[in-house]
Amino acid sequence: MALTGLGIYKHLPKTNCGDCNFPTCMAFAMQLAAKKVSLDQCPHVSDEGKAALAEASAPPMKLVKIGKNSHELLIGQETVLFRHQEKFHHPTGIAVKVKDDLAEEELTNRIEAINNLHFVRVGEEIGVDLIAVEHSSTSPQGYARVVKKVKEMSDLPLVLLSPDPKIAEAGLEVSAERRPLIYAATGKNWQQMASLAKKHSSPLALKGESLEELADLTQQIKKLGVDDLVLSVDGPRVADTLQDLTRIRRLTLSKTFRPLGYPTIAFVTGKDPFQQVGQAATYICKYGSIVVMEGTEPWKILPLLTIRQNIYTDPQVPNAVEAKLYEIGEVTSHSPVLVTTNFSLTYFTVEGEVENSKIPTYISVVETEGLGVLNAYAGDKWSAEKIGKTLEEQKIKERINHNSVIIPGLVAVFRAELEEDFGWKVLVGPEEAARIPSFLKNEWKVTS
């Protein structure tokens, strides 16, 4: 958070001694605010002043780490309200619940099902990030046994869900080395929960009736030396949660309101799967740092992982893949050659469909500055000539014993020039990638 000159000035000695090479403390403070000088240029600033200034210049939203080592999840430290302003930094962690009263076999199946909630989309691995172990009725020992089992079967970071410090403690005793998120400290139990968090150096979630109560709680707990906090936001209805999450994000970023300057956690409610996904979608788009889902059905989880992937892409970076010749499957000299752009969404869609077709294929990717088929055409980023030259540079003719190349249906206009000037036999492919498999199966075979 950028401090104002006046905010900095308050912590300077106000003696105007000039040792910093500025005539006054105020002048120095202005330069500091503009980040043109550094604080150590003033030899007289007190330790308290330094500490206060360090605190004030800390990021407005804390970064919190859950889990350990290669399986840690980082949440928080967001810097904008809207992705177009810069980007969102730490993707919403998606947690799935496991209850502690499941029978042994059911428990095993459930953990396995969660472990399987991993997919590859657009060349990227996406999956569930956390397992939330919910206490219902078992004894502390029973709960610890389930936590242990989850820990043994899965590398995912854990959330220990219980308002009872005894249960939390039992869970921590078997999993503290994995830095689980303790859920949650409330107005009633916060002292015990905070001392557990401190003892086991684990992050702690806080739950309050209102933002006011949450802000009070963070301040009290911080005094006990626990500052890896996560705010639980769970209004009675999805509209309330959305608005509270929005207020927290705005308070943090526009007001640097530190009592609420922490990442958040929200839960889906109810039994209806479509509404659960609707709630989770809301919290992924609008400021939830962790969303706790119900159920392990892949058809429920895949859309959520996809939203997160979409919303958390960096809007400033063109999504491009390297322009080169890709081989999909066991290609031979008889394999078809498809031409496409280097916009990653286009490329991975085409690649996915080629994989679906199970027909080994060369994909020749043309440098189009990250634009898709039509946009690249409209923006003169590709042409028949460019495709012809790319095919030459990629030396495709040395790999195949035929003379055919398939171009996207949307740029059928390139056909004549590619045939006349570059000697290719051009097949106009489908306009939609989804029709590539049937095209390769039916029309390619016929023509080759």
Place this chain on the structure above:
Amino acid sequence: MLIPEVRQKWANPINTITIGATPEEGGTRTRTVTVGGSTTLPFLHFEGKIPHRPALAMEVQDITPKDWPEILGEHFSDVWDDPGRWAKKCVDQLGADLVCLRLAGCDPDGENKSPDEAAVAVKSVLEAVGVPLIVWGCGDNDKDNEVLPQCSEISAGERSLFGSITEDNYKTLVALCKADGHKLIAESPVDINIAKQVNVLATDLGLDPKDIVIYPTSGALGYGMEYVYSIMERGRIAGLDGDTMWAMPILCDIGKEVWKVKEAVSDEIAEWGDQSQRGPLWEATTAYVYLLAGADILIMRHPKAVSEVKKYLEKLIESK
């Protein structure tokens, strides 16, 4: 502890638009649909007013669609050879707020239906249902400029929403809609400036900005949705900040995009789980996300997706 105020005061509300006209208003609709009018970002009741719930249109075509997957066919194959009956099913049984008649049959590369045939389709939908209509051409500029005039004239006074005008093709439709009292969809290719430009061009010809709905192009979840999402957020913020050329309600054409992607359509990938749920959920989820970015009208296809998005909206639209 006292929490600082973070309510933002925006300069301008989003335009309010009413689609459909009752007999008293010169049409034949039994219901009208009003959207827009928000004085804040989506669902932030603590900050401003959200006087109208976003509306859900269901899509009907003037031909039996060839590329709709079986999962849609099982709901519509009993009616989709007749746009009137199809529309009636959408309204009476499936709760559509509006019907979107897409004149896909007029496509010169497809069935190349005539303007007369298109007008018959429009008429039959108007007669079959009482809700307002969206009438959308086939997307071929020259053909649409032949077809839409007839469709507009025979439904003069109905205050339908016609689509679409683009940067390169707007004059015919703007003149028509002004003459016949319809509203217009202004289309742009995921580009915040072109979206504005189309509105500037149309209003320069005398169209009232309040008669325009912005269609910034739509993408399915997982297929470029985030580009559209951010254009919508930027545009909506600009509109609330006082940019009159972005103060229009926003329309998303979702079914058309979703029902061609494999996550919705394919039943061959076992790891993705039950397609009969995944398909409609893919459409509903795409809708949820666009609603959060500011969508005011959604065009959708699957009955389950429509009913679930409606439920979701009911929860989000009620204020404390």
